[in-house]
Amino acid sequence: MRSRLLSLWPFVGLALVILLVPIPFNSTPVTHELTMTATQFAFDPPVLRVRQGDRIRLSLQAGDVVHGFYLDGHDIAVRVEPGISQQVEFVADQVGKFRYRCSVSCGTLHPFMIGELVVGPNLVLARAIGLMLVALAAILLYLWRFPPREPGHNL
Numbered sequence: 001m002r003s004r005l006l007s008l009w010p011f012v013g014l015a016l017v018i019l020l021v022p023i024p025f026n027s028t029p030v031t032h033e034l035t036m037t038a039t040q041f042a043f044d045p046p047v048l049r050v051r052q053g054d055r056i057r058l059s060l061q062a063g064d065v066v067h068g069f070y071l072d073g074h075d076i077a078v079r080v081e082p083g084i085s086q087q088v089e090f091v092a093d094q095v096g097k098f099r100y101r102c103s104v105s106c107g108t109l110h111p112f113m114i115g116e117l118v119v120g121p122n123l124v125l126a127r128a129i130g131l132m133l134v135a136l137a138a139i140l141l142y143l144w145r146f147p148p149r150e151p152g153h154n155l
C-alpha cells in the first residue's frame with residue numbers, strides 16, 4: 001500500500017508547482033482607468049486587454065463628429081459628442097472577446113468602426129482547473145497501475 005501511494009508523489013509535486021509558481025502578472029482584479037477616443041473611423045485604443053473580474057473605467061471622447069460606443073454583451077450604449085466626455089464603468093465578468101462599435105452613423109466607413117475588449121481568464125480559476133487535471137491524471141494512473149480487484153477475489 002505504501003509503494004502505491006509513493007507512486008503518486010510526482011503528482012503531488014506537480015500540484016505544488018501549479019499552486020506556487022510565481023506568475024509575472026497580477027492575479028487580483030484591478031481597475032483600468034483610461035481614455036477612449038473615437039474618431040472617424042476608429043477607436044483609440046483599438047484593443048483593450050483585461051482579466052476577468054477587472055473593473056474598467058472609460059472616459060469616452062469624440063475627436064471629430066458625434067460617435068457612439070456600444071459594447072457587445074455588456075448592455076452599454078453611449079452617445080459621445082465632441083467636447084463632452086462620457087464616463088462608462090463596468091466589470092469584465094465574462095471571459096472572451098467582445099466587440100465595441102460605433103453606434104451612431106458617422107460617415108462612410110462607420111460600419112467598420114470596431115474595437116475589441118479581450119477578457120482573459122482569472123488566474124485563480126486557471127490554477128483550480130490545472131489542479132483538477134493533475135488530480136484526474138493521478139487517479140487514472142493509479143487505477144491503471146493498480147486496477148481494483150474483481151469482486152470475489154480475496155486478498
Ligand SMILES: [Cu+2]
Pocket residue numbers: 038039040041066067068102103104105106110113
Ligand atoms: Cu463613429
